[in-house]
Amino acid sequence: MIDKAGQAAHRLNYKGVFVYQSGANVSSMQITHMNYGPNGEFARVVVLDGVPREMLRQGNDVVIYQPKSEKIMVDKRRLQSSFPAVLPKLSADIKANYQIHLGGAERVGGHEGQLVMLEPRDKYRYRCKIWIDRESGLLLKMAFLSDKDDVIEQVAFSQLMLVNTVDNDWFRPDVTRGKTYVMAPEETVTPASSQDEGWAVTHMPPGFRKTEQVRRNVPGKAFPVNHLVFWDGFASVSLFVEPVGHGGVLPMVGSFSQGATNVLVSVHDGHQIVVVGEVPPVTVTQISNGVTFRK
């Protein structure tokens, strides 16, 4: 039953509404997902509350439409996965960092769900509960919990229907006529190596390993931003390092928290360091403090 779960979210055709909650922030989203076999996988997600926003996805290509002033910004991105296609694979990494238990049956969004729990083996990651539809294998609900068992962030289907394939004339944004559509400036990304950098990452929290190191050329920035990704088999953290003091933009320092995502911005030795991840503040802080510069 669970074996097929990881693929169900990609393979099946479904329509539904899911609710995302983090703290006081609650928002509903409508999703339509179709897999046209050799023609690819398509999804459209529309935010139903507040400012109208939507996301169209074809394979890994994602286009996000969001209003900005009088214009609609069109942001094109690559994205590995998005809800409900989020079930973790059983890798050696995930087993090393989490204990995985089967729970009982619970009804979610009108479907019979099987509860699966991921218990972290240390303080550097969050607890997670997932509910999988016993019939289709689709992920019905996912929740991040603090060590005190409080829900930090969750996303759950309130309505879900499996449907037959229909022609894909649904796959287009709801366009506001008369508005101007503007492409957001694109970043260029080139692979980078850990050699020849004037800095290094030390004292990494256990269980995280580097999966990616790239240089991002961001429009409007004189120097490329170094971007490193660390992953524990389930949760991931990004580290961004860039020189400051060039171009007149002064950096700010501080922390930010949104659901399970924690952000820490700091400055060391003329570099701005930004750490972003779905991990507890202690993990983000340790990574940020672990960046050392060669004199």
Add this chain to the structure above:
Amino acid sequence: MKEQLSALMDGEVDLEANPHLYTALCKSDEACKCWFTYHLIGDAMRGDLRMQTGLYARIMRSLESEPAVLAPRRRLRDMLQLPYMVPMVASAAAVAFVGWVVWQSQGVAVQPEMPQPSIAQNTMAPEALNNYMLAHHEYAPSNGMQHAYDIKSATYAESGN
């Protein structure tokens, strides 16, 4: 007509030099809708919507005086010939991305802490943080990791109960 439309979309035909194409675009619901959908999705994915903004705006204006029609069936599928590739990767980042979509246009308040004596503090533009969040979701977990965690028909029970 379709070939000409296609050539126009590909930038091989100059619209200014071929006013009949523009007239046809405005008169034919199918051509109009086809153009519209092509640009919003196909071109947005290829990233050159910007180049067409002026022309696009004109088409959009002309659309306003046209009755709404459904897009021709199968048209989009035929037009978007991108390879079928769905990597089986997943992570907590995918859930956080949902949060990002909700959050990113609501503005953000960052709590300053640990003032840095050497550098004056400034307010970070919410968009600046946005870009980091988006870049994070874009790369986590990475393509390069795929080989390391391919599914091998495992069950969640094996390390649990």
